[in-house]
Amino acid sequence: MGNLKTKELTNIGYSTDKQKSMAINTIAKHFKHRNTNYIITLLTDIRNRPEAYIHDPATQKIAGLFMDDATKQTVNSFELTQQSLPFKIYGEDNIEASAIKQMELALSLPVSVQGALMPDAHSGYGLPIGGVLATRNAVIPYGVGMDIGCRMALTIIDADEKFIDRYSHQIKQAINIHTHFGMEGGLEMPQDHEVLDDPAFRETPLLKKLHGKAVKQLGSSGGGNHFVDIGVISLTDNNVVGLPANTYMALLSHSGSRGLGANIARHYTQIAMNNCKLPREAQPLAWLDLNSEAGQEYWLSMTLAGDYARACHDRIHSNLLRALGLKALYKVENHHNFAWKDKLADGTEAIIHRKGATPAHDGELGIIPGSMTAPAYLVTGKGKPEALYSAAHGAGRAMSRQQARESNTNSALKKMLTQADVTLIGGSLEENPLAYKDIDMVMQAQTELITVQGVFSPSIVRMNNE
Structure with missing residues (x-):
């Protein structure tokens, strides 16, 4: 059974002596011969989905202990409304039909009240990327997405493009040392932040289990379109930032909550799908009632x-600025992947x-970014109710990763x-500029949704080397 302890069984929901004993005997x-990570994943899944294991001779005894709990959970079946609610589409001519159909499906849920589709939209899993959906007292895990809290951060720096030209070698060195990209691992130097002491990490067995991963990955970034860019930003006259309308050096980053968010998304999506039964095509849009224990969790x-x-963004920005003396x-x-009460x-x-x-x-x-060679825009919203107070989150993909x-x-990428005049560290063909829509x-x-306050142009771009 490797190094699995009874405390770890408690952390994954095996709360009684009978459950722990049955788990230990079954694993033995x-x-x-399986490793501890495999065993923990298996036992967690049996706890969450006992019906999937009840007919397997190897696991049926453990699953049987949790089937009673499962039957006590309220499983509700819902039908879609016959006609979806109307919704506003921005830039419809350049949005694929499949994304619009996904939005129509989301707006036929009985809990939906309003929606909007942004001009960078493309199809996703559950809610389309670029989709905005308002619901009544219900949260849809796949309406938030797998990378919970994926976000942008821009620091305007007390320097200009001359610093980039003069110290480009030092900037590249600092980026290599103080950023980490990819699904696994983290920065070599241990990071600290007050979020690691958040009492929420002690509130549920899942969050307790994920705390170690959060410690390890703090200050790192994922794969795909996550990036750390050094460049310059030109601010407009009378900008709301309150700085003179000059050109400044700037640091721009894009990433999310790493393994912490992905595990939360998987765990609660499964609970939502188990307890909220919808027609097959809509099942990824299963929701959690916010009055339920699972919804609150x-x-x-x-x-x-x-x-x-x-x-994570705080650590990236503070580490790089300190290393470069800026x-x-x-x-x-x-x-731009989140749910808000509003x-x-x-x-x-x-x-x-x-x-x-x-x-x-x-x-x-x-902040609305483009691609590795295209500008990003610093904007202010105009608070349009029909857009649910939203705007695009980027250029949006024009091609799948395979395409x-x-x-x-x-x-061809090197030529672009x-x-x-962009230096790329890492990166991949999947993220080449032609894979994205024209940000302009x-x-x-969406001119009726936002006002541009500044334009950022990338000079040195760091991405995952896939």
């Missing part, structure tokens, strides 16, 4: 994951899910980077 008999966990994502003038940041135009309270969308209440600052790999070459076209499609 059928899984003694998810909200607590989602909030913690968002705070953790913010802490001073921050202003910092802007925003989530009020609709008529005063109705709702849960607003933004899966790949930037909060854009009146005067609210946000991006197959339709481009490394030599040279033409844009996306911005043009």
Whole structure:
């Protein structure tokens, strides 16, 4: 049974002596050659989905102990409304039909009250990327997404492009030392942040188990389109930041809550799907009632994951600025995979899910990036109720990752980077600039949603080497 202890069994929901004893005996008999991580994952899944293991001779005795608990859980079946609610689409001419169909499906849920589709939208799992959905007292884990609290952070720095030209070698060294990309691992130097002491980590067995991973991954970034960029930002006249309309050096980062958020998303999505039965095509949109224990646990966990994502950006920015001897003038940041309690135009309270969308209440600052060679925009929202106070979260994918790999070459990518005067550290063909929509076209499609306060141009880009 490896190093598995009874305390670990308690942490994954094996609360009685009978459950622990049965787990130990079963593992010793059928899984003694498996490693501890495999065993913990297996036992956790049996606890969460006993019906999937009740017919397997090796696991049926453990599953049987949890079947009674499962039958006590309220399982509700719901039908979709015959006609979906109408919703506003921004930049519809450049949005694929499948994303619109996904939004229509989401707006046929009985808990949905309003929706909107942003101009960078494309199809996803559950709610489309770029989808914004308001519900009544219900939270949809896949309406938030797997990377809970995925967010942007921009630090405007007391330096200009001359610093980048003069110290480009030192900047690249600092980025290599003080960032880490990829699904596993973290920074070599241990990181600290007050979020690691958040009492929420002690509130549920899942969060207790994930604390060690959160410690290890603090200050790191994931794969895909996550990045850390050094570049310059040109602020507009009379910008709300309050700085003179000059060009400043800036640090821009994009990443989320790492393994913490992904595990929370998987865990509560499974609970939602088990307890909220929908027609097959809508099952990924299963929700948790916020009055339920699972709903409250998810909200607590989602909030913690968002705070953790913010802490990762804090460490990235403070580490790099300290290493380069630079001073921050202003910092802007925003989530774009999250759910918020808010009020609709008529005063109705709702849960607003933004899966790949930037909060854009009146005067609210946000960041909308392009690609590794395209500009990012510092914006303020105009608070449009029909858009659920939202805007795009980026350029949006024009190609799938596979299409991006197959339709481009490394030599072509190098040529694009040279033409844009951008240095890429890491990166992949999946994230090449042609894989994304034209950010200026996306911005043009949402002029009624945001006001541009500044334009960021990347110079040195760090991404995962996939």
